[in-house]
Amino acid sequence: MAVKIYNTLSRSKEELKPGNPPLVTFYVCGPTVYDYIHIGNARVFIIFDVIRRYLQFREYDVKLIQNYTDIDDKMINRANEQGLTVKTLADQFIRAYEEDVSALRVRPADIKPKATEHIPEIIELVERLLRNGYAYIADGDVYFDTASYPQYGQLTRQKQDELLAGARVDPGEKKRNPLDFVLWKKKKAGEPAWDSPWGEGRPGWHIECSAMSMHYLDDTLDIHAGGADLIFPHHENEIAQTWGADQRQLARYWLHAGYLNIEEQKMSKSLGNVLTVRSLIKEHNPLDLRFLILSAHYRSPLNFSDELVAQSRSGRLRLQEMIDNLLSAHKSAGDVFGENEEVLAKALKGAQNRFTTAMDDDFNTADGLGALFDLARSCNIYLKEAYPYNGELLDQVQQFYGAVNDVFEIIDLSAPESLDDEIAAKIERREQARAEKDFATADQIRDELLNSGIILEDTPHGTRWKRK
RNA sequence: GGCGACAUAGCCAAGUGGUAAGGCAGAGGACUGCAAAUCCUCCACCCCCGGUUCGAAUCCGGGUGUCGCCUCCA
The missing domain is CATH 1.10.10 (Arc Repressor Mutant, subunit A)
Known part of the structure; x- marks a missing residue:
């Protein structure tokens, strides 16, 4: 049995075949650190956290990179609004991000590069693109020349002329072609800038991920992931850049998480329905939020509402309750093994298989949860019918929930505290x-x-x- | 206009050819001194119309509806 993942590039499920097993190199597009993250961001980070953990569960050696975009238009605008330097703003929201995400039990990436700390790599990459004829300079800006890359549009599944129909050029841009995108942006007054062969400026948005992933992993990435809205143009552009520089693909598998809506509506500033993680964790248990996110497939749209959090909480507490009962049952456990034990052992085996089968199939977390609930019922029946309990069997069940919780992290498995x-x-x-x-x-x-x-x-x- | 996704009970949701997992909510029952927890039972003609097939929620065609991308966006 192998892990199968849906590859946006091929629009189909493929067997995961890492370039250098058991190593899996995994790059997740991280936040632009100009504000607190919202629950939609959180969905992405939680689901890829779970996928990372599942690959570890399957004994892959996962190397996770997640960047911080700490220089771009949004950063500059926000810093100006607040009278801060871009650097101060970035530091503030990187810290906030790490606090929020850690409250959500998302484990930190192995490498957390910042765009501003990789300017030399970015410049080097742009130079290579120029040298290879995939880019051009226009008055201090450098653009990627999409006409030089016929495969452009492969991830989006759109022909260039189709993409062109909706494309638009901002005034002030000096593109040859509306689809071209900026690799290096000439400095404007008051903006942070770095020296480059083309004059002072700063990197374009898309180039940083290519540069940093190439810098930390000099081979094709196994998995590159992000929110569905990054497919175009961000990931399309990354593919083009990496090919232009090295004539190789950036990543083997492209994973994209579905949108999260608030009360059936897209989250947006104009609707005033942006829910920050910061505010949500004040009223909700982060484990309930994780449970909610895992209750749907990661590629499906997911709705968010207080009612759904409440439903998630009730369900999650059912598992938590069972675990608590299981832990306290140990006190009276012996070593008898009879019919009850046989039934539970069989249920355990069934749940183990079902969980792995579900998760192997493009990370079907909803079905995985189903396996956990089925076993929970069997456990409850066992705890009711069989007494004294079989300690070894209880251990096995507990171990399974422990291993699974190491992936999902939706229940609290800490040993019961002692009473005064x-x-x-x-x-x-x-x-x-x-x-x-x-x-x-x-x-x-x-x-x-x-x-x-x-x-x-x-x-x-x-x-x-x-x-x- | 181009590309794409989805439509399963009151709610959430799995299920890609063999007579519908699981969770929440609800009803009834068991257990309990009471309660809580738990267990048992009940609760779906899988958007519509055609077609393929011995057999379709699942495949094909046509509708209808919802949503997304094509523009910064997780």
């Missing part, structure tokens, strides 16, 4: 009262504990507690 003596004594006293059928006292203690955030649940095998 005072509370433990209260629980003890309540047990005593219940044994004597003094339910008034028992209920009073339960209420007391509830007020201090402890929920009690009576099971046939003793009383369990959990935090509210």
